[in-house]
Amino acid sequence: MKKFGLLLIGGVAAIVLLHNLAPIVAMAISLAILYFVVKQFLKTDSILMKIGWGILGFMALMASASNIPAVLGIAAAYVLYVVYKNWNKPKTVIKEENDPFVNFEKQWSQLNKH
Secondary structure (H helix, E strand, O other): OHHHHHHHHHHHHHHHHHHOHHHHHHHHHHHHHHHHHHHHHHHOOOHHHHHHHHHHHHHHHHHHHOOOHHHHHHHHHHHHHHHHHHHOOOOOOOOOOOOHHHHHHHHHHHHHHO
């Protein structure tokens, strides 16, 4: 049952990731442009060039902000990663020696015998 749930969650996450692949690429490109613009803005000393880089930076920032669905795609990629990590994880088994109720039952039966 656990495998079926992981398969279902992984399938939905894969569909969401594929659906949002174009916004992820567009956001990556716009963020790369924004990074380049900010680096050039900090390098320049001219007021006119700072204004130009500032306008380009604002445009790149708005392009990045318009690709907000890419955040869903990134979250879906993370969910796929978690599903992949948990796919072959061994089941946890409660040991009887560490369970206080099992030890209590054993001790109670020993007291009743004596």
